[in-house]
Amino acid sequence: MTARVTKLSPTWCPGCGNFAILGAIKAALDQLGLEPHQAAFVYDVGCSGNMADFVFAYGFHALHGRGLPPAAGIKLANHNLKVFVIIGDGGGYGEGVSHLLSLARGNHDVTVLVHDNFLYSLTTGQKSPTTPKGQVTPSTPAGVIDEPFNPLATALTNSAAFVARGFAGDIPHLTKLLVAGVKHRGFSLIDILQPCPTYNKSRPYAWYREHIEYLDKIAHDPADLEAALKLSLRTDRLPIGIFYRVPRTPWHENFTLLKTGTLADSAIDKIDLTSVLDEFK
Amino acid sequence: MAKFNWQIAGAAGEGIKVSGLMMQKTALRAGWYTYGSTEYPSLIRGGHNTFSVVAGDQPVNSGQVKIDILVDLKTSQIILDQPLKLPLAELANQSGNFLTKNTVALGASCALIGLDLAIFKQMIAEAFAGKDQSITVQNHQAAQLGFDYAAKNFADKKLKLIAPGRALKNQIMICGNEALALGAVAGGMKFYCAYPMTPVTPILHYLAANAKKLNIIVNHAEDEIGVANMAIGAGFGGVRSMVATSGGGFSLMVEALGLAGVTETPLVIILGMRPGPASGMPTWSGQGDLLFAINAAQDEFPRIVLAPGDPTEAFTLAKAAQNLAEKYQLPVIILADKNLGEGYYTADQPPAGHTNQRYCLAKTGASPEPFKRYQVTASGISPRPLPGRPGGIFLANSYEHDELGYATEDSHERVKQMDKRLKKLTTILASDDLIAPRIFGPAKAKTTLVSWGSNKGAILDALPSLPNTNLIHFAWLWPFPLAQFKALIAHQPRLITVEGNATGQLSKLIAQQTGTMIKDKILKYDGRQFYPEEIIEGLKKI
Numbered sequence: 166m167t168a169r170v171t172k173l174s175p176t177w178c179p180g181c182g183n184f185a186i187l188g189a190i191k192a193a194l195d196q197l198g199l200e201p202h203q204a205a206f207v208y209d210v211g212c213s214g215n216m217a218d219f220v221f222a223y224g225f226h227a228l229h230g231r232g233l234p235p236a237a238g239i240k241l242a243n244h245n246l247k248v249f250v251i252i253g254d255g256g257g258y259g260e261g262v263s264h265l266l267s268l269a270r271g272n273h274d275v276t277v278l279v280h281d282n283f284l285y286s287l288t289t290g291q292k293s294p295t296t297p298k299g300q301v302t303p304s305t306p307a308g309v310i311d312e313p314f315n316p317l318a319t320a321l322t323n324s325a326a327f328v329a330r331g332f333a334g335d336i337p338h339l340t341k342l343l344v345a346g347v348k349h350r351g352f353s354l355i356d357i358l359q360p361c362p363t364y365n366k367s368r369p370y371a372w373y374r375e376h377i378e379y380l381d382k383i384a385h386d387p388a389d390l391e392a393a394l395k396l397s398l399r400t401d402r403l404p405i406g407i408f409y410r411v412p413r414t415p416w417h418e419n420f421t422l423l424k425t426g427t428l429a430d431s432a433i434d435k436i437d438l439t440s441v442l443d444e445f446k
Numbered sequence: 447m448a449k450f451n452w453q454i455a456g457a458a459g460e461g462i463k464v465s466g467l468m469m470q471k472t473a474l475r476a477g478w479y480t481y482g483s484t485e486y487p488s489l490i491r492g493g494h495n496t497f498s499v500v501a502g503d504q505p506v507n508s509g510q511v512k513i514d515i516l517v518d519l520k521t522s523q524i525i526l527d528q529p530l531k532l533p534l535a536e537l538a539n540q541s542g543n544f545l546t547k548n549t550v551a552l553g554a555s556c557a558l559i560g561l562d563l564a565i566f567k568q569m570i571a572e573a574f575a576g577k578d579q580s581i582t583v584q585n586h587q588a589a590q591l592g593f594d595y596a597a598k599n600f601a602d603k604k605l606k607l608i609a610p611g612r613a614l615k616n617q618i619m620i621c622g623n624e625a626l627a628l629g630a631v632a633g634g635m636k637f638y639c640a641y642p643m644t645p646v647t648p649i650l651h652y653l654a655a656n657a658k659k660l661n662i663i664v665n666h667a668e669d670e671i672g673v674a675n676m677a678i679g680a681g682f683g684g685v686r687s688m689v690a691t692s693g694g695g696f697s698l699m700v701e702a703l704g705l706a707g708v709t710e711t712p713l714v715i716i717l718g719m720r721p722g723p724a725s726g727m728p729t730w731s732g733q734g735d736l737l738f739a740i741n742a743a744q745d746e747f748p749r750i751v752l753a754p755g756d757p758t759e760a761f762t763l764a765k766a767a768q769n770l771a772e773k774y775q776l777p778v779i780i781l782a783d784k785n786l787g788e789g790y791y792t793a794d795q796p797p798a799g800h801t802n803q804r805y806c807l808a809k810t811g812a813s814p815e816p817f818k819r820y821q822v823t824a825s826g827i828s829p830r831p832l833p834g835r836p837g838g839i840f841l842a843n844s845y846e847h848d849e850l851g852y853a854t855e856d857s858h859e860r861v862k863q864m865d866k867r868l869k870k871l872t873t874i875l876a877s878d879d880l881i882a883p884r885i886f887g888p889a890k891a892k893t894t895l896v897s898w899g900s901n902k903g904a905i906l907d908a909l910p911s912l913p914n915t916n917l918i919h920f921a922w923l924w925p926f927p928l929a930q931f932k933a934l935i936a937h938q939p940r941l942i943t944v945e946g947n948a949t950g951q952l953s954k955l956i957a958q959q960t961g962t963m964i965k966d967k968i969l970k971y972d973g974r975q976f977y978p979e980e981i982i983e984g985l986k987k988i
Binding site for chain 2: 201223236
C-alpha cells in the first residue's frame with residue numbers, strides 16, 4: 166500500500182470535517198494511482214491548512230489567502246505534477262478571492278478543495294465570507310450584517326471550467342468529485358460543506374444531511390451552464406455534485422515552450438542571446 | 447572633451463521619446479558616447495515631455511543641466527543661445543506627410559550638431575522597415591528639408607564640435623531595464639511575473655515581446671501579491687524566477703518576501719524605486735527605499751540587496767542574482783530607479799553566450815521517508831529536492847518548522863532553524879560571490895564621495911572637474927560588506943555621502959554597520975536624478 170500520510174497525528178478537533186476530507190484525499194490518490202512524489206499540495210493557513218503536516222506528498226504551506234498563486238507557479242514549473250490546493254472559506258473566498266478569480270479565468274490546471282465551514286475556526290470562530298447573514302460570531306455579536314459570498318455562482322460566472330460541491334459527511338461521494346476534478350484538464354473548484362463541531366453549533370452533520378441534495382439524482386446536465394448557475398443560487402437546499410464541467414485549454418498548454426518538456430527541466434546551462442542583441446546596435 | 451546636450455520637448459503623444467531615441471542612436475553610430483533620459487508626467491496625452499541626449503567623444507554616464515540645443519515642438523523653435531524659428535509644419539507638408547514634423551526637427555538638429563545625415567536616414571529606414579515604403583521616402587525627404595533649412599539659415603549657429611571620427615564598434619545603446627531583463631535571462635531566468643508599475647514596466651514589455659526568442663514564460667498576473675507568490679511557487683518547483691515592481695507593489699510583496707525567506711525559496715525581485723510614499727511621483731526618480739529593502743517583512747531572515755550603477759552592472763548583477771538566489775536559497779532584491787531603468791546609456795555589448803550551473807539541488811533516491819530539506823549544515827545551505835522527483839518529498843513551510851519542514855513551536859528547533867538561515871549571511875560574506883564596494887578615481891584622495899546605485903553616472907561625470915576627489919560606489923549593499931568597506935575608507939580622510947533620499951539612508955547604514963558617522967551629505971529628493979553640476983555645487987556648499 167502506498168504511504169499517503171506522515172507519522173504525525175492530525176491535530177483537528179474530534180468530529181472535524183477535515184478528517185473526512187483527508188480520508189477522501191487518500192482514497193482519491195489511490196484511485197488515481199498517483200505516487201506520493203507525483204503530487205504537490207499547497208496549503209493555505211487555517212484549520213484545513215494544518216493538513217500540511219499529515220499528507221505524504223510534496224507540500225508547500227503558503228501564507229493566509231495566498232495558497233492559489235504558488236499552486237499556479239508549481240504547475241507552471243512542472244506540469245507533470247498533479248497540483249492540489251487545500252484552502253478554507255476565509256483564505257479562498259475572502260483574503261485570496263482575487264487569486265481564485267484569476268486562476269479560474271486563466272484555467273490553471275490545479276484542483277482546489279475549499280474546506281467551507283462557514284467560519285474562521287482557527288482564529289476561534291469569527292464570521293467568514295460564507296457565514297449566513299444574522300449569525301452571531303465573536304466578531305459580529307449583533308449578527309453578521311453582510312450577505313454571504315456565493316462561491317459557486319462566482320466561479321461559474323468567472324469561467325471556472327469545473328465547479329463542484331461536496332460534503333465532508335459523504336466520503337465516497339467526495340472522493341468521486343476529487344477524482345473527477347483531478348482528471349479534468351484545467352482549473353477545478355470543489356467547495357466542500359464542512360461541519361465545525363466546535364464553533365458552528367448551528368450546522369451539525371445532521372443539519373447538512375437534511376439540506377443537501379444529490380445532483381446525480383435530479384438529472385442535472387453538467388454541460389449546462391445556465392442550469393448550473395440556477396442551482397448555485399439555491400438557498401433552501403444545498404445541491405452537491407458536479408455543477409459544471411466544460412473542456413478548455415489549460416493555462417500552461419498555451420506555451421509552445423512547454424510542449425517538449427517542463428519548465429523546471431528546460432536547460433539553462435547554455436544561454437544564447439545572439440538573436441536579441443542586434444537591435445541595440 | 448567635445449560634448450553637447452540636445453533636447454526635444456513637446457506634449458505627450460507627439461513622439462518625443464521615439465524621436466529622442468532616434469537622435470541618440472544616430473549620435474552613437476556617429477561615434478559619440480551618449481546618455482539619454484526622458485522626463486514625462488503620468489498621463490497619456492498633453493502635458494510636457496522631454497527627451498535629452500548628452501553626447502561626448504569620451505564616455506558620458508549622466509544627464510546635464512545645461513542644454514546646448516532645444517527643439518521645442520510646441521512653438522516650432524530651435525533654441526540655441528537664442529530662439530530660432532523653424533517652419534516645421536511647412537517643411538513637413540512639403541515632404542508629403544504633415545506627420546513628419548519631428549523628422550524635420552531632427553534633420554535640422556543633425557545640421558546644427560554636424561551629424562552625418564546619411565546615418566539618420568539609415569535610422570529612419572530601419573524604424574519604418576515593414577511599413578509602406580512611402581513613409582520612409584517621406585521621412586527621408588523631411589529629414590533632408592530640415593537639414594537643408596538649418597544649414598542654409600542657421601549656418602553661423604552650428605555647434606563648434608570636433609566629431610569623434612571613429613566608430614564605437616563594440617558599444618550598444620541600452621536602458622537599465624533592458625539590461626536587467628537580459629541579464630536575468632543570461633542567468634537562467636525562465637519565468638518572469640509582473641504587474642505593470644513605473645518605472646519597471648519596460649521590463650515586462652521587453653520580456654513579453656521577446657519571450658519566444660528567449661525561451662521564457664512571461665505572465666502579467668492579477669496583482670503584486672499574486673505575482674510574488676506565483677514566482678515563489680515556480681521557484682519551489684525548480685524554475686529560476688524574477689519579478690519587478692516599484693515601492694507600492696513591493697509593499698504588497700513584502701509578506702511574500704518573508705515567505706521566500708523562511709521557506710528558503712529562490713526569488714529575484716527588482717525594486718525600481720520612485721519618489722513616495724504611496725503613489726508618490728510615478729514617472730520620476732528617487733532612492734528612498736534602501737533601508738526598506740534591507741528591512742522589509744517581519745522578523746529576521748537573510749536576503750541579498752544589490753544596486754547596479756549602470757546597464758553593464760545591471761546586466762551582470764541581474765545574472766548574478768539568479769545564481770545567488772538559487773545558491774543561497776533566499777530572496778535577492780535588485781534596487782533600480784527611473785534614472786537607471788529608463789535612462790539610455792552607451793554600454794559595452796554584453797557577451798551573447800552564457801553558461802550556468804544549478805546549485806544545491808539534492809540527489810534523491812527512492813527513499814519512502816520524508817527528505818530533510820531544512821537539514822542544519824555548517825554553511826546554512828541545505829540540499830533542495832525538486833517536486834516531482836522520487837525520494838525527495840518534503841514540506842516547504844511558512845510556519846517555523848523542523849528539518850523535515852513540519853511545523854514546530856519547539857524553542858530548540860526554532861533557534862536551530864533561525865541560526866541555520868542566518869548562517870547563510872556569514873557564508874555569503876566569506877564567499878567569492880560578494881561584490882565589494884569599489885573606488886573610482888584616485889586610490890586615495892582628499893575627498894571621497896560615497897554613494898550607491900545609479901548615482902554612479904553623475905558622480906563619474908563630475909569627478910574630472912573635482913580635484914583630489916574619488917568615489918566609493920556600492921553595487922552590493924546587503925549583507926553589508928563591512929571588512930571591504932573598512933579597508934577602503936582606512937586611508938580616505940574625508941567622506942561625503944551622495945544619495946537620492948532626504949535623510950541619508952546609506953549614511954545611516956554605514957553608521958549602524960561600522961560606527962563611522964558621516965556627517966556631510968549631498969542629498970536630493972525632488973524626484974530628479976543627480977546631475978554632475980549638482981555634485982560639484984553640492985561639494986562647494988559643504
